[in-house]
Amino acid sequence: MSDFRVPTLTRRTFLASTAALLSAGAMLPLQSNARATGIREFRLRAGPGRAQIAPGPHGDTAVWCYDGSLPGPEIRIRQGERVRIAVENALGEETTVHWHGVRVPNAMDGVPHLTQAPIAPGETFTYEFDAVDAGTFWYHPHQRSFEQVGRGLYGRLIVEEADAVRVDRDETWVLSDWRLTKTAEMQDDFGNRHDMMHNGRVGNTVTVNGRVPDVFPVRKGERIRLRLINAANARIFGLDFGSHEPVIIALDGQPVEPHATEDGLVVLGPAMRADMILDMTANAGGRVSVIDRFYEGLEYRLVDLAYDDTPLREKAPDWPVVLPPNPLPEPDLAMAIRHEVTFNGGMMGAMVMQEMGGSMGEKGQDTPGAMGGMMGNMGGMMNMMHSGGIWFINGVAAEGHVMDPMLTLARDKSHVIAMTNATAWHHPIHLHGHSFRVISRNGKPTPHREWQDTVLMSPRERVEIALVADNPGDWMFHCHILEHHAAGMMGVFRVA
Numbered sequence: 001m002s003d004f005r006v007p008t009l010t011r012r013t014f015l016a017s018t019a020a021l022l023s024a025g026a027m028l029p030l031q032s033n034a035r036a037t038g039i040r041e042f043r044l045r046a047g048p049g050r051a052q053i054a055p056g057p058h059g060d061t062a063v064w065c066y067d068g069s070l071p072g073p074e075i076r077i078r079q080g081e082r083v084r085i086a087v088e089n090a091l092g093e094e095t096t097v098h099w100h101g102v103r104v105p106n107a108m109d110g111v112p113h114l115t116q117a118p119i120a121p122g123e124t125f126t127y128e129f130d131a132v133d134a135g136t137f138w139y140h141p142h143q144r145s146f147e148q149v150g151r152g153l154y155g156r157l158i159v160e161e162a163d164a165v166r167v168d169r170d171e172t173w174v175l176s177d178w179r180l181t182k183t184a185e186m187q188d189d190f191g192n193r194h195d196m197m198h199n200g201r202v203g204n205t206v207t208v209n210g211r212v213p214d215v216f217p218v219r220k221g222e223r224i225r226l227r228l229i230n231a232a233n234a235r236i237f238g239l240d241f242g243s244h245e246p247v248i249i250a251l252d253g254q255p256v257e258p259h260a261t262e263d264g265l266v267v268l269g270p271a272m273r274a275d276m277i278l279d280m281t282a283n284a285g286g287r288v289s290v291i292d293r294f295y296e297g298l299e300y301r302l303v304d305l306a307y308d309d310t311p312l313r314e315k316a317p318d319w320p321v322v323l324p325p326n327p328l329p330e331p332d333l334a335m336a337i338r339h340e341v342t343f344n345g346g347m348m349g350a351m352v353m354q355e356m357g358g359s360m361g362e363k364g365q366d367t368p369g370a371m372g373g374m375m376g377n378m379g380g381m382m383n384m385m386h387s388g389g390i391w392f393i394n395g396v397a398a399e400g401h402v403m404d405p406m407l408t409l410a411r412d413k414s415h416v417i418a419m420t421n422a423t424a425w426h427h428p429i430h431l432h433g434h435s436f437r438v439i440s441r442n443g444k445p446t447p448h449r450e451w452q453d454t455v456l457m458s459p460r461e462r463v464e465i466a467l468v469a470d471n472p473g474d475w476m477f478h479c480h481i482l483e484h485h486a487a488g489m490m491g492v493f494r495v496a
């Protein structure tokens with residue numbers, strides 16, 4: 001599976017960037033073989049730890065984390081570099097690490113039983129892959145992730161462009177959400193049926209980089225590249241930066257045509273990332289609150305942007321904000337093979353199926369695929385609802401990571417996946433091993449045709465995505481609300 005081809009990042013550019021790196025010297029790790037091979041080496045140790053999540057006077061909280069830190073250590077490399085990451089398991093249960101959004105060879109994807117044997121307690125597994133795309137990524141376990149991620153196992157993985165946009169500061173906010181007791185202990189009701197059937201484990205304490213933040217110091221005139229990563233199990237964020245006008249330059253690590261946010265909110269479902277250019281345009285000495293407005297009636301202040309008394313400059317700089325493209329193969333929509341995927345289940349699922357089944361029928365859908373078939377078939381629906389499963393993809397609730405592929409995608413061909421969310425809930429849908437273009441929502445073309453690896457679907461929404469299936473292997477396709485994932489909302493796409 002090491003033959004994952006990257007069309008435009010040639011060996012020559014790879015060697016050139018390696019040479020540049022060698023002459024830079026200081027960025028290399030200390031291991032002597034790193035110099036010889038150009039491989040960047042890291043170690044991560046997953047184990048129990050303690051972290052000051054809630055602000056004082058609360059004490060710290062028992063967590064599971066990497067290297068005793070929350071978030072885990074930042075892995076920061078340059079595009080084209082090869083990384084080797086030895087993961088030691090100091091937990092009391094099996095684990096794996098998935099490099100979310102990174103187009104790795106299948107054997108390095110970190111899916112227990114499907115792509116590797118889980119790492120037993122006390123054992124170490126070494127991952128190795130090339131950073132083909134620059135961007136903002138993250139890593140987390142794929143074994144019982146609803147609990148392992150929920151207790152704090154996650155970290156950021158930043159791949160720098162050779163030619164990055166110019167900014168004054170490059171910052172990352174890893175957003176997370178915890179369900180703590182009144183004494184700041186971790187509430188240990190992970191994976192309960194209520195969370196699984198509704199919107200997942202939404203917590204009561206939101207952190208930025210592992211702490212409840214108070215202020216984020218800034219200076220007037222400063223330009224910040226802010227990388228947002230939603231590492232929460234289930235919480236969706238809709239961030240309002242007040243009088244500031246963030247410009248989105250990348251989504252899920254992939255460059256996008258720079259654009260202002262829709263309705264002024266930066267919306268991020270679990271696992272999703274956004275890179276934005278944030279010009280600090282408010283007054284010196286002032287404060288602007290960043291408010292999370294995603295859930296109506298549950299708005300709260302995330303953090304204050306606290307302006308220094310002395311401006312850095314009077315006006316925002318006019319430096320260009322376009323990122324260089326990554327080497328992604330462009331799907332050919334005219335030639336693409338179409339596939340239908342329908343999500344069902346959850347609380348009120350039967351009602352939505354009935355309602356959408358009816359409206360689908362009236363519109364006389366010409367694609368009698370999974371949707372038409374299942375929607376028209378009340379018997380099938382009743383069977384699903386009585387099978388004990390909670391969430392279904394094309395009528396199947398998954399149990400465990402090993403299953404027959406729900407779709408086989410012909411390798412190196414273009415594919416369109418037409419997805420229907422026939423549920424009353426939001427779902428961030430993630431595909432491993434590839435990025436895809438989001439080409440339409442409810443039949444309307446998307447304005448930016450953004451590349452994503454996780455697409456947030458609203459209740460009853462239809463979304464079409466397109467990709468070239470160029471990375472061979474069995475790849476997970478699942479909802480990234482980790483309680484939905486655990487309760488059946490996953491499948492496997494085989495690229496062969």
Ligand code: C2O
Nearest residue numbers: 098100271430476
């Ligand atoms: Cu971020 Cu299958 O996962």
Ligand code: CU
Nearest residue numbers: 427479481484
């Ligand atoms: Cu979901």
